[in-house]
Amino acid sequence: xxxxxxxxxxxxxxxxxxxxxxxxxxxxxxxxxxxxxxxxxxxxxxxxxxxxxxxxxxxxxxxxxxxxxxxxxxxxxxxxxxxxxxxxxxxxxxxxxxxxxxxxxxxxxxxxxxxxxxxxxxxxxxxxxxxxxxxxxxxxxxxxxxxxxxxxxxxxxxxxxxxxxxxxxxxxxxxxxxxxxxxxxxxxxxxxxxxxxxxxxxxxxxxxxxxxxxxxxxxxxxxxxxxxxxxxxxxxxxxxxxxxxxxxxxxxxxxxxxxxxxxxxxxxxxxxxxxxxxxxxxxxxxxxxxxxxxxxxxxxxxxxxxxxxxxxxxxxxxxxxxxxxxxxxxxxxxxxxxxxxxxxxxxxxxxxxxxxxxxxxxxxxxxxxxxxxxx
Amino acid sequence: xxxxxxxxxxxxxxxxxxxxxxxxxxxxxxxxxxxxxxxxxxxxxxxxxxxxxxxxxxxxxxxxxxxxxxxxxxxxxxxxxxxxxxxxxxxxxxxxxxxxxxxxxxxxxxxxxxxxxxxxxxxxxxxxxxxxxxxxxxxxxxxxxxxxxxxxxxxxxxxxxxxxxxxxxxxxxxxxxxxxxxxxxxxxxxxxxxxxxxxxxxxxxxxxxxxxxxxxxxxxxxxxxxxxxxxxxxxxxxxxxxxxxxxxxxxxxxxxxxxxxxxxxxxxxxxxxxxxxxxxxxxxxxxxxxxxxxxxxxxxxx
Numbered sequence: 092x093x094x095x096x097x098x099x100x101x102x103x104x105x106x107x108x109x110x111x112x113x114x115x116x117x118x119x120x121x122x123x124x125x126x127x128x129x130x131x132x133x134x135x136x137x138x139x140x141x142x143x144x145x146x147x148x149x150x151x152x153x154x155x156x157x158x159x160x161x162x163x164x165x166x167x168x169x170x171x172x173x174x175x176x177x178x179x180x181x182x183x184x185x186x187x188x189x190x191x192x193x194x195x196x197x198x199x200x201x202x203x204x205x206x207x208x209x210x211x212x213x214x215x216x217x218x219x220x221x222x223x224x225x226x227x228x229x230x231x232x233x234x235x236x237x238x239x240x241x242x243x244x245x246x247x248x249x250x251x252x253x254x255x256x257x258x259x260x261x262x263x264x265x266x267x268x269x270x271x272x273x274x275x276x277x278x279x280x281x282x283x284x285x286x287x288x289x290x291x292x293x294x295x296x297x298x299x300x301x302x303x304x305x306x307x308x309x310x311x312x313x314x315x316x317x318x319x320x321x322x323x324x325x326x327x328x329x330x331x332x333x334x335x336x337x338x339x340x341x342x343x344x345x346x347x348x349x350x351x352x353x354x355x356x357x358x359x360x361x362x363x364x365x366x367x368x369x370x371x372x373x374x375x376x377x378x379x380x381x382x383x384x385x386x387x388x389x390x391x392x393x394x395x396x397x398x399x400x401x402x403x404x405x406x407x408x409x410x411x412x413x414x415x416x417x418x419x420x421x422x423x424x425x426x427x428x429x430x431x432x433x434x435x436x437x438x439x440x441x442x443x444x445x446x447x448x449x450x451x452x453x454x455x456x457x458x459x460x461x462x463x464x465x466x
Numbered sequence: 467x468x469x470x471x472x473x474x475x476x477x478x479x480x481x482x483x484x485x486x487x488x489x490x491x492x493x494x495x496x497x498x499x500x501x502x503x504x505x506x507x508x509x510x511x512x513x514x515x516x517x518x519x520x521x522x523x524x525x526x527x528x529x530x531x532x533x534x535x536x537x538x539x540x541x542x543x544x545x546x547x548x549x550x551x552x553x554x555x556x557x558x559x560x561x562x563x564x565x566x567x568x569x570x571x572x573x574x575x576x577x578x579x580x581x582x583x584x585x586x587x588x589x590x591x592x593x594x595x596x597x598x599x600x601x602x603x604x605x606x607x608x609x610x611x612x613x614x615x616x617x618x619x620x621x622x623x624x625x626x627x628x629x630x631x632x633x634x635x636x637x638x639x640x641x642x643x644x645x646x647x648x649x650x651x652x653x654x655x656x657x658x659x660x661x662x663x664x665x666x667x668x669x670x671x672x673x674x675x676x677x678x679x680x681x682x683x684x685x686x687x688x689x690x691x692x693x694x695x696x697x698x699x700x701x702x703x704x705x706x707x708x709x710x711x712x713x714x715x716x717x718x719x720x721x722x723x724x725x726x727x728x729x730x731x732x733x734x735x736x737x738x739x740x741x742x743x744x745x746x747x748x749x750x751x752x753x754x755x756x757x758x759x760x761x762x763x764x765x766x767x768x
Contacts, residue, residue: 171490173499174489174490174493174494174499175486175489175490175493176489177489177492177493177499177500177501178499178500178501179499179501179503182503425483425486425487426483428486429482429483429485429486430478430479430482430483431478431482
């Protein structure tokens, strides 16, 4: 039973319970009102309605998994950073569970803070940018399945979309556009520098990133996540394509813009980068989404290189997938709190003269493996 | 000019990551983080930490040296009545103005003031920061903590019993006891050169009147001002002797100064002050008490 069938069954059960009420009302009330409620019941009972509701429920489940992961990630990040820097990290709020509730407390604080729109800001862009940023990041989650049975973008037969990887990377790459819009519309020198840096950074990392993805798709012979993961049932792609794995890891760090590559949000140079003018829960959304992007990055690395949901049988596939994504995130955090930030005049040189030749070499290796018939 | 060392891949990436991982293992796997959770755990402060002052009422003689030396003028002497000690003067401290320099503890000649490691002194009310002598009183502090100041055993003279027999001067192996004549009194008193004294105690053993007593005296950090006596201005009013907190001033009669009264009898002889400088703490109270300019004390303000 896959996720869609489960949700469909659940919604069908719910609709049956509710329809008892509608039909009882339809019998009980005078003829006009009764017809109205019977019509509602018939509409709810239709296959299309239940399917739409089931898809919404699916989206909700995937989204809740992502949000809980975000809470865990913020907690993990702060705890791990604390231990790396020789202090405790969050401790008091929920001290029985290691300060896990601190994120919720911070979120509540951000909710009660005033939401300010600068008077000279470009209102439309200023308000649109968070929406695009959050929506595009969440959209990237839609085609990433946690297991063959656990994903959103499936057809009625249970097959995933054929070009899921392409779509995920396309949605994932929208964010620099919204960052540029946010930086420009805030009408502030720090934000505009941050937005421009984001655009410049995208030029440098996007090509090697997609070249390594191309090598993986070449090895698997498909753009679909399910086929890519199925091709890794014997050996993870991280082993034959170790070079590509490292290049991909570096590029994905640049993509989610965390510390060694957080040029748009360089706290030491620009105040808070492109989020300087955003206050209250808008900033909270940006922060939450940056961790959501970390989760997507972990999921992508897991699906493309670490064998996705393959593992020992006693743990179900989605749990394996999440464990691997969490481990990838911890590695990213380790890089994040260890490495110095790359300078803005080095990023393009780094991307085009270091990462791109390595990515090309990696593509060559993948082609060689494929030609030899080993995969 | 030295060439800067070239940082390679290992310097940019490998070594920082190994460094953070060792730190993580050190603070999570094998040990605990370096920080402490403050309100519940506290750091062990060094014994010489300078926190709130504590005052030993039994050791304090009320000389006021601490009040004199306080750079922020945050100490004062308060007159109070103690059931055990009678009428006394003891210092209080305003920790709102205190800069915790520790001069009061250093200058105290009897080590009655100590700086404790108590540092949580904040209060919502400014007037609660002004602590009187009873608020900082702790007579058992010196029993619980080792004295940080060195003691010296010295013979201290009780001049009221001394008969000027000169036995102590003859007994001293270091020849540091000298019999100094006292102008007007006619007798002499032993004066001890303190930096020559080896604390052998022979002078105290030989004293027939037991007026030289070996006493523990704290070594001084500060050089004390000494009172200088002007005999011709002294009227013998004994105001200085009453003011002296260390009982270092004795009023001795000067024979031959009696006035002839109307009925032919002789009156009482005039008195003069004699200073036993081994006991003096240099507080300048005698200087302030004297109304006839008979005591000079360079370096002390009136």
